[in-house]
Amino acid sequence: MKFQYLFLGLLVSAVFSGSAKASGDLNSRQLKREFSSGQTITTTVSSITDGDTIRFNYPKLKTTIPLRFAVVNTPEMRGNYSRGEIELGKRARDELLKFIQKDSRIIVRVSPQVEDGGNRLVGEILLPKDSESVNVKMLKGGWGVVDCRFLYNAGNAQGNYLVAESQAAKIMSGIWARNTPSWSGAKAASNAGKCKYSS
Numbered sequence: 001m002k003f004q005y006l007f008l009g010l011l012v013s014a015v016f017s018g019s020a021k022a023s024g025d026l027n028s029r030q031l032k033r034e035f036s037s038g039q040t041i042t043t044t045v046s047s048i049t050d051g052d053t054i055r056f057n058y059p060k061l062k063t064t065i066p067l068r069f070a071v072v073n074t075p076e077m078r079g080n081y082s083r084g085e086i087e088l089g090k091r092a093r094d095e096l097l098k099f100i101q102k103d104s105r106i107i108v109r110v111s112p113q114v115e116d117g118g119n120r121l122v123g124e125i126l127l128p129k130d131s132e133s134v135n136v137k138m139l140k141g142g143w144g145v146v147d148c149r150f151l152y153n154a155g156n157a158q159g160n161y162l163v164a165e166s167q168a169a170k171i172m173s174g175i176w177a178r179n180t181p182s183w184s185g186a187k188a189a190s191n192a193g194k195c196k197y198s199s
Contacts, residue, residue: 025066031115034061039110042128044103050077051092051143053120054100056108066120070111070153071161072135074144075175075183084181092143095174099134100125107131111153122153133157139164142174148195162195 026034035041046055046064051074055064075081077089100106107126116122125134138144139161146165154161169176175183 028115035110037112041108051096068116068120068122069135070122070124072144073147085183095141095143113153136160136164142168142176
């Protein structure tokens with residue numbers, strides 16, 4: 001009987017480890033081994049997950065890598081959130097689609113944090129044409145906030161992030177507009193221009 005349970009346990013373990021491997025996702029340790037702070041990768045978008053997360057193609061390992069936008073936090077599209085917040089999340093995703101879509105060429109700049117503890121790389125997306133930051137564009141449009149806890153990831157560009165957020169809040173754009181559904185993440189992650197520079 002013990003042997004049967006042992007065999008069943010090994011079988012379940014093999015199935016789950018096999019499916020995890022098949023997904024192609026690197027774990028946090030593997031991400032830290034493969035990528036380093038300041039590294040740039042010229043690549044293409046594989047898919048858009050939401051307003052602050054994408055997947056990009058990584059031919060070196062024949063896989064796609066999930067990327068969490070450094071510094072920026074946008075409303076969620078899925079999960080146990082209010083209908084208003086989920087609607088804001090969809091609008092943030094739609095805003096992102098104005099700048100990049102599937103197969104768009106991008107430059108990923110890996111942030112000092114490297115990964116977020118949830119098996120996602122953390123970085124900034126730059127447009128090859130003019131090196132404009134998509135992260136900052138999301139703040140300028142008012143569809144994200146600066147997450148003060150991770151402002152250090154912006155390095156010398158912290159001012160760009162803070163100014164973009166502050167200006168969007170001032171002109172009540174995006175999530176800052178009047179009669180916009182409340183977003184629980186906004187107050188938790190940001191003080192709308194009151195973040196302190198981080199080193």
